[in-house]
Amino acid sequence: MVKKMEKKYIPLESFFAEAAQNEVILTYTAIENIVGQPLPNAAYLNSSWWKKTKPPATHFLAWMNADYTIKEIDLGRSVTFIKETDEINVGQSSSANPENILIIRPVDLDDARAIIHLQQDIDTESDFMLFGKDERKMSVQSIRKRIGEWKKSDNSRMFVGILNGEFAGFAALVTGPSPRASHRASIVVGVRKAYYGKSVGTSLMTKAEAWAHEVGISRLELTVIENNEPALALYKKLGYNVEGTRNNSLLINGDYINELYMAKNIQKATT
Structure with a gap:
């Protein structure tokens, strides 16, 4: 009931x-x-x-x-x-451990410390993020302040993916800096390496797009490192198109790396 x-x-x-x-x-x-x-x-x-x-x-x-x-x-x-059941369903798991149950929810103030650890882990594990290991300067106070701003915002938001009770990834949406750009949002996604291949990134992207649609955002934009083939494949699968190249935009491990601009136009939410 x-x-x-x-x-x-x-x-x-x-x-x-x-x-x-x-x-x-x-x-x-x-x-x-x-x-x-x-x-x-x-x-x-x-x-x-x-x-x-x-x-x-x-x-x-x-x-x-x-x-x-x-x-x-x-x-x-x-x-x-x-x-509580009168009979055990055939094929139903009897394992006491959850099996890949993913919850996507908006970030909350009490997530601040977990968000720091999440982003630090992702930065350490991947060469495809904007920040490398130990380069991102964060404090619980600064993250709580940012989360507070997201919670008050009508068109910027951060979502976290919780897989089997563990922080697995995040997706952040930030809208344009002026009224003329308020219909578009930049999206950043990160997933812990341990949760690759478990649809965490796809689910976060899908949730972010659904929310963007609800609040009237009609264009989503992102950048991706040119040789990040798994992410590039995911974004194309979700309908993002390459609109340009930012040559030598990042310096990673002594090498200049190109970034690709990608975007997706989504139907504006109706009122």
């Missing part, structure tokens, strides 16, 4: 809606990553918080709407959820 639930737990509800296992174990950290906010103190101190099944609290609907109940609680560490 679906009931109205606290807004902050909607991403957790989406996670369980995608879960196929009869039993799922999530750490507290994974749950907080999915939700984007810390769990309340009661969740750390009292097992009863997890076992609630009646209002006024409605957090339990995040898993109960998908027919999961609480099996076991290791306070402060992990929670085991089990699916």
Whole structure:
């Protein structure tokens, strides 16, 4: 039975809606990553918080709407959820570990430290980002300020991809600097190497485009290093076209590298 639930737990509800296992174990950290906010103190101190099944609290609907109940609680560490079913479906996984459940949500203030680690890892793992290892200067305060600006903006946003409770990638959209350029947005996407081949980049791009459509953005732009063949293939698959070359635009490991300008015109949202 679906009931109205606290807004902050909607991403957790989406996670369980995608879960196929009869039993799922999530750490507290994974749950907080999915939700984007810390769990309340009661969740750390009292097992009863997890076992609630009646209002006024409605957090339990995040898993109960998908027919999961609480099996076991290791306070402060992990929670085991089990699916209520009279019969086990043939072929249904019995593994306790989530299997590639990806949640895409807007970044929140409490994500600041995780965003720093995410971007640092991506910069270290790839030579295809604007910044290299240890070149990007970030602090929790500066990232929180930027996230606050995104949350207040009507046409700029950052999304994070949470795969099985772990930060896997991000997509940032920033609109033009003037009213005449407000219909276009630049998009930057990054994915941790451990999550390559799991559709994280595709899902982030798709979510960003859907949101851009909703807010009336009609043109998306990006740049990609000329020899970044996997990214170039992905962008072309998603409908982006090469519009020009920026010769010798980056200096990476002592070599001058060309960037390609790519763009996609999307139908402007109707009112």
